[in-house]
Amino acid sequence: MTVRKAATIAASMLMVLVFVSINGDVSQYLASLKYGDAKAASADITYSAEERQRLLTIISEEAEKRKITPEDARIDRVWKAIPGYNGVEVDIEKTLDAALLAPSANAIPYVFKEVEPNIKLNDLGPHPIYRGNSNKKMISFMINVAWGNEYIDSILNTLKRENVKATFFLDGSWLKKNADIAKKIQADGHEMSNHAYTHPDMRALSRQDQYNQIAKTEALLKSTLNVDNKWFAPPSGSFNQATVQIAEEQGLKTVLWTIDTVDWQKPPADSIVRKISSKLEPGALILMHPTASSRDALPGMIAAAKAKGYAVGTVSETLSSKRLPAAVEGAD
Incomplete structure (x- = not known):
């Protein structure tokens, strides 16, 4: 090592020691760096x-x-x-x-x-859920899937473009035949949940049959998609207290909706957007299916929610007690 190089190193070490001596002990100096505040690092923090x-x-x-x-x-x-x-x-x-x-x-x-x-x-305990907390400015799209494959790609494209995540409730028999489509939905970051197995009228079934409808789809969600699910959406909104209790026994909460697009009746997209916009409120769960009507209305529904200052998230996010960022909560 040259004399010049040794002198340079010695001078550098001396400067560090002097700096730390002036600005407090070593632990305080390191703490200031931990907080990432360059001004604090050079300020008197004693x-x-x-x-x-x-x-x-x-x-x-x-x-x-x-x-x-x-x-x-x-x-x-x-x-x-x-x-x-x-x-x-x-x-x-x-x-x-x-x-x-x-x-x-x-x-x-x-x-x-x-x-x-x-x-x-x-x-x-076992009670149905129709909406989130009214103080949480977030809404969700519940997309029940038992048919309508031809519209799913368009719906996914809209959700991706708008940076929105939804919850897809899957009929078990559909999932069994369409695992690739389900995996594509899941790969886009959407939540995957339970919509019974054969889209039955749940309240018309025996207790055992209700149990089987939920359990078969739950097993498929786990084996096919590795999902640890939280929610059950009864087909057509048909349920009784036994349904809610049976879902609860399987670790699931029964979720219905706040606003229904009624898209299965094939209404014009603009009428769906007007309806949703007029009824939107914090915590709303919006029911839709992969139909042409909802495909065409989805951009307008998302725009209406954002215009009101609402975040759009999954059912789990909307029903969570976690707070939204202050910027969202304070928006008009």
Whole structure:
């Protein structure tokens, strides 16, 4: 090693030691880098106990003002099981850490965390679900598939173009014959769920037959698509309390819809869009099938939801108690 090179290394090490000495101990310096704030890395981040306590007091007082209480899941007289919605509160410890690393002239960078409800959807027992929580500005498309293969590609193309994920409820006998199409739907990131096996009138069946209809499709979803499913949509909306109980025994919640496109009657696409737009509300579950009417109406339905400031997600996302980003929640 040349004398010049050794001198350069020694000078560099000295500069680092001086920098760390001026700006606090090594752990504080590394912590500043962890938070990714270049200004904090070069700022004086040594605080007295009094200053830490002052910041903690400010953060704790502000935390009380910013707290949003979680909303418990509940049984509604009309809509039956309604999911809860997470609350939000300031993470005092992480906010203090961030504040101690921030430049002193900056506002306190509050860090938030979600708080789950005491009563969750799964705590309500066997009740049908028709909609999500009205405080969650998200809606879902429920696409029931037992026929209509010729329209599926067009529907998938629209969903991909609009960056929307839907939930496809599959008839088991259809899935058995159309595994490749089902895998294509799944590959696009859509949720795959249970629509019985032979599209029966569930409430007209015996308890055992109802059980078999759900179980056969559930087994196919697992063996063909490796799906751990959560939802059962009874064909034609026909069910009784036994149906809901049997689905619950298999780990599934029974899901119906908030708004029906009635696309099987082949209405004009523009009439579907007008109907959906006029009835849209937070938490809405929109029922459709792979028909020509819904294929043509889908872009307009998505546009109507986005125009109202609603996110569009899967049934699992809409019925989850997780909060949406503040930008979505605050949109008009």
